[in-house]
Amino acid sequence: MMTANILKPHWSRFLGPQSPDPKSFKYESHSRAIFSSPYGSFPPTPPDLNIHEFCFPPNNLLPPDYDLFINAVTDERVTLHQFYARVCALARVLRHDGPNPLELRKSPVDDKEDGEIIGLFSRNHIHYPMLAHACFRAELVFGGISPASTPYELWWVLRKMQITSFVCHETLLPILREAMNLGSGEADKGCSLLLVLDPRNIIILSDDPNLDTISGYRTVESFVRYGNNLPEVSRKLLGGDRMAYLFQSSGTSGLPKAMMISHKNGIHSGLQGMITGTQGARFMGVEPLQPQRVLGVVPAYHSYGMILWILRINLMQLTNVMLPKWDIELGLESIQKYKLTLLPLVPPLVRQLAQSPLTEKYDLSSVVGAASGAAYLPPDVAYQLAKKLPQGARAPIPSGYGLSEAASIASPGPPGIFGLEPAPPGTIGYLLPGIEARVVDPNTLKDVPKGQKGELWARGKVVTPGYFKDAKATAEIFTEPGWLRTGDLVMRDEKDRIHYLDRLKEMIKVKGLQVAATEVEDCLLGHPEGLVRDACVAGVDNGRGDGSLFVRAWIVLTDEGQKQGEGPVAKKLDQWVRQRLSRHKWLTGGVETVDSIPRTPSGKMLRREMRDRYQARMKAQVRSNL
Template sequence: MPVRSPYADVEIPDVPLFDFLFTDFGERAGAPAFVDGPSGAAITFAELEGMVLKIAAALSERGIGAGDVVALFAPNTPSYAAVFHGILRANAIVTSVNSLYTPGELAHQLGDSGAKLVFTVSPFLDRVTAALAEVGLPADAVVVLDAAEGRTSLRDLLATTAEPPAQTVTAGDTAVLPYSSGTTGRAKGVILTHRNLVANLCQIAEMGDVSSETKILAVLPFFHIYGMTVMMNQGLHRRATVVTMPKFDLPEFLRVISEHRVSRVYIAPPVAVALAKHPIVDQYDLSCIDVVFSGAAPLDAELGQAVAKRLNCTVLQGYGMTELSPVSHCMPDDRPDMDLNTCGFAIPNVESKLVDPETGQEVGPGERGELWVRGPNVMSGYLNNPEATAITLDDEGYLHTGDVATVTEDGVFTIVDRVKELIKYKGYQVPPAELEALLLTHDEIADAAVIGVRDADGEEVPKAFVVRQAGANLGAAEVMAFVAERIAPHKKVRVVEFIDEIPKSASGKILRKDLRAREAERV
């Protein structure tokens, strides 16, 4: 039987995202909506709305309208939010682009999405220019958020005297085309409608205590759906203040939190490692933090508890994916007692079930199965990819997440691994995430990742890639012994390699495909 959320369904307004977020700011109109963390420059809610309408008008003047796709290729700044919503208010579609992309990767997304225009920043112009040439777009199909000689700037758009176009989009129209991380193949455009985004904001509002008194840190990128929905748009929805950072730098991260008195910090697990273990953390006053919320990858309970103890705050985690807009499960603010190894309950309006990947049969509480999710936040499908859509989204509306989970009788879910990332050792399943969580409890290990590799006999065995703490002299034998003493024999790490950095996506997911490629080069 499907497991319904224990929370009552919420009403989802049948409106475009702009109408949902920008209606009646009331007494918050003059309050800061977004603050640039590095400089302290702020944009109020009223100023933001004015910018959005000007950008929409200027885009309409340039011929951008209903159904057109505009790419946003930039780091987090307050201007990012203005451009994002300006594009939507122009009745167009945003395709958000990973700011780390190479020209070739950018060109793929521009071509696949059919983008007509790119918003970017001057330091990215070399990559944008190369990508535009590769897909045959004119060199002037770019607007810079800052300034660059000979380029149209955001300031130029804001100088328009035109009126914004009539709003013609409906809740069912496509709003954004973020691209999935591509950890299991080439990145795919995820079709998310205005209703998907509005629904997820209504759903998560029931789970967290986010209000006009909240200050949210947005260091995770807005181009990723986690940053887009949970930080940028949730901030607008709840009339909170969002403090932006263009990239993660630990000292700057800590300074911004301390100086801006940020109360709610959204992270991915790699940041939790730094918060729990790095000595520099003690140099900053972080008493302002009420909640640290982790997403994008599983957070180990022991690591989360170390963060909670060190910062004297509540640590929570949730689960989601781009295809879910992104949140489907999370720990609510009022349940800090929950097991941090879990990802909490299904959010309102969501049904879940666990299915054995091999038999296709539903499994019950305590049993492992692939997590399937159905709800108003589930994507329409993958752009230009009916085959991938059919594999992921079934006829009953369930999205097959590819993640292995368990559920308790009380409806508490735990993600235990990826279907395709499970290591099969002598027929036994070995979850890499479990080994990674264990490795991170070692005082001399700063970070770790595990994949399956073939030994001399052709057997798949767990291999750990380990980043030592600064000054540590940890050896491979010590790592293997540490794991062997704490885990079932079939799960033992049998190969160790020390590296300088674990490859990760911008959202914090371990890029095991990069580690596998590294192994393949040696064969």
């Protein structure tokens, strides 16, 4: 069968029978409403394939051993062979049909069923990927939860994901206890789902591997040791369209939702990087998927981190140097010490590395490439960091695009592959393997011509089945069956490159005209005197009650900006925007200097928070004047 190729231990398994040749095939752009990836479709896969068996095919020998994960702080290491043995041991403990010391139930295959769902609540940790793969191998659904959650946010997510058992890093146990004290949720009108976490099924992820218990709870290591003494039962693992894990997703607004990801989704999200890496190497005439050493700072609970640290294990040789949390000096020391070759980043880290004088103190010559994801990357920052790396300004940091709902949708490729034009900063590149897309008017739901703005709709095997136990929210993102409404405003150009403009919900309406906040932010960051280090733009109430808004900017000054002073800088920026942008995009709401712009851990700017703070301040001033 053709599907057997996907389990062969060679990079050729990532190329399907219809895969285009990266040198001879020339992608032809067109004007049809539906356009697809220059890389073509996915290679065939078995319909019931499990993520763990995709990464570790049962009849393949493990390759020669190497360091798979390294703790950047302690230098503790986990090799590939150790990882696999630990996964097998823990999976024996977690299986509902095994000895089952935790008395776990069978997990649901979709959100129409109830069953065991285990929460993973930890910062980046060298054993987090082991937990995820043990769950895949045990056919146990897990939910990845942000370690930055407040007790209230955790309580909400525990209910939305219907978490029944829980792995908690030892430092986060106080947060969990506070969340549990908030009650079952019966009185909460915002969510009908109740807290179902069994307090007896809390497991602690400790940094001390010798401990069996902490605060009365068993540790992960104690269960790994227990599993080492259990016999292995040979069985065919199930996957395919069955639910594999849940993500936190904010959707378009409000508190987090629970996003379902199937084994098929996860496998194809992992496949995309393997296909693009293989085809890129073939295009450049080098052996595909050569060993790399990777900076591990993107959070593992996030869709971007899932691809990096969990879905690609054993697909190629990657040594991942994990940082528990971001620290610029530790990051730079790690690059120099471990001679890291790849830097997967998010925009705030790209900006910090680009602007920090610390980068001059470390040897970054090992870096082959850096990339950004998870949020919009301003073009000026893409060039600034590239200048400091061996690739130079001619190869600015590329920015990929994806969502929790579809982990990877578009990314720039090597210029010239499939005859493609370069995708410069400001674009998110071309569609990734197996993706089809449309650009649609969000009001009329009609496809718009190339060159016009519209909402990006995407279709492919990476697209989620929907929100867990939330049919209303699922219906909102699938107006047409199979087509995911991303909620992002884009423009498809004449070459079929995609230009990201803004979140639809964050568009600023000024006298009936739409203003993309990112366009104004890029203008501010691009002032020729380099006055602005960071910028946030949002719409604020114009006070007239007509629904129209003023455009307001919050800025973080550079050293040069601070030298010139807040007042003069605000005037210069206002004049600069008036010279560069249309009248309805002018800063009629003013310019305010702040110390920092709030962002999520993945780098998404919290414009709503800045706007709400400002408007609360204005209301307070009105009251004080009465």
